[in-house]
Amino acid sequence: MENVFELNNVFKTYKNDGKEFTALKDISLTIKEGEIFGIIGMSGAGKSTLVRTLNRLEEVTSGSVNFYGKDLASLKPKELREVRHSISMIFQGFNLVNQRTVIQNVEQSMKIIGIPRVQRREKARQMLGIVGLLEKENEYPARLSGGQKQRVAIARALAADPKVLLCDEATSALDPKITGEILDLLKKINEERKLTIVIITHEMSVVEKICDRVAIIDDGNLAEIGEVKEVFSNPSSKAAKKLVYPSNPFDPSDENGKIVRVVFDGTQSNVPFIANLVEKTGLKVNILSANTKSVGGVGYGQMIVELPPAENDRKTVIDFFREGGLIVSEVNEYE
Ligand SMILES: Nc1ncnc2c1ncn2[C@@H]1O[C@H](COP(=O)(O)OP(=O)(O)O)[C@@H](O)[C@H]1O
Numbered sequence: 001m002e003n004v005f006e007l008n009n010v011f012k013t014y015k016n017d018g019k020e021f022t023a024l025k026d027i028s029l030t031i032k033e034g035e036i037f038g039i040i041g042m043s044g045a046g047k048s049t050l051v052r053t054l055n056r057l058e059e060v061t062s063g064s065v066n067f068y069g070k071d072l073a074s075l076k077p078k079e080l081r082e083v084r085h086s087i088s089m090i091f092q093g094f095n096l097v098n099q100r101t102v103i104q105n106v107e108q109s110m111k112i113i114g115i116p117r118v119q120r121r122e123k124a125r126q127m128l129g130i131v132g133l134l135e136k137e138n139e140y141p142a143r144l145s146g147g148q149k150q151r152v153a154i155a156r157a158l159a160a161d162p163k164v165l166l167c168d169e170a171t172s173a174l175d176p177k178i179t180g181e182i183l184d185l186l187k188k189i190n191e192e193r194k195l196t197i198v199i200i201t202h203e204m205s206v207v208e209k210i211c212d213r214v215a216i217i218d219d220g221n222l223a224e225i226g227e228v229k230e231v232f233s234n235p236s237s238k239a240a241k242k243l244v245y246p247s248n249p250f251d252p253s254d255e256n257g258k259i260v261r262v263v264f265d266g267t268q269s270n271v272p273f274i275a276n277l278v279e280k281t282g283l284k285v286n287i288l289s290a291n292t293k294s295v296g297g298v299g300y301g302q303m304i305v306e307l308p309p310a311e312n313d314r315k316t317v318i319d320f321f322r323e324g325g326l327i328v329s330e331v332n333e334y335e
């Protein structure tokens with residue numbers, strides 16, 4: 001698959017009143033054509049800075065950002081304009097023009113690239129159809145809900161026929177149900193139009209729902225990158241563990257207690273491995289939490305369990321789970 005973006009050793013240092021702040025530290029990664037690529041991290045991690053380097057709204061301090069094999073820094077103004085027209089963006093705050101109707105907002109992105117009026121109208125209607133908002137074409141944004149506003153922004157973004165859609169916290173202002181609907185819409189657009197989508201978010205649930213691969217940004221560094229399924233089942237960096245593990249603290253029943261996270265995929269969900277554990281080893285574990293979720297379309301379960309007190313029994317339990325194909329990791333180790 002072709003690389004849409006290729007970042008090589010990207011650094012970004014902001015300089016204000018003699019003060020320097022390095023927001024991106026040696027980031028190298030590629031984003032492939034047709035994938036939904038997630039960029040996740042805490043607030044202030046550098047996600048928005050990173051996404052702005054992708055269309056050169058932000059100049060990199062060193063390193064390079066290539067778009068379809070061309071270094072953005074080498075582009076002439078006209079070439080840069082063309083690149084920017086092929087990269088659409090949506091935001092948390094929707095950025096609609098409140099004095100214009102819905103359809104006029106959608107037409108805006110086509111006006112910029114010089115599409116004639118009649119064609120604009122027709123295409124705008126088509127785009128509003130895709131996002132399911134045709135009946136609101138003459139409404140003003142103030143009368144729309146948050147989810148509807150974001151649909152208009154998506155229609156506007158698509159109307160310019162972009163190669164890439166960048167979404168910076170596009171669902172962060174929406175409640176979970178509406179977030180789910182917008183993510184479903186983005187997934188549909190990705191599949192039907194083969195559009196490459198980059199999703200910036202601070203929520204792991206967003207990444208789990210629709211991303212193919214994910215990069216975890218921690219304090220300006222690339223902490224981890226990989227298939228979402230891999231990162232979810234086997235997070236290796238501290239930052240990834242923080243995002244993937246259940247957030248509430250599970251205290252073991254005594255201070256020497258040991259807690260592990262056990263992950264199993266859909267193919268193992270009908271195996272009664274806790275019952276089998278008792279039957280085969282005579283040992284029990286204490287289940288502190290259990291849930292299932294869909295990660296990249298595959299069902300996954302995770303359990304937080306407290307191991308028995310004796311060290312050799314703990315080893316027996318962990319070995320038993322691992323032999324059954326489950327992924328076991330220590331919960332305490334990320335704190
Ligand atoms: N124009 C700027 N000048 C100086 N510092 C900035 C500027 N923009 C962002 N930063 C700093 O860079 C860091 C990363 O910011 P940002 O990329 O917006 O993070 P995120 O999107 O992950 O919340 C933050 O500490 C922020 O304060």
Ligand SMILES: [Mg+2]
Pocket residue numbers: 047048049169
């Ligand atoms: Mg941001």
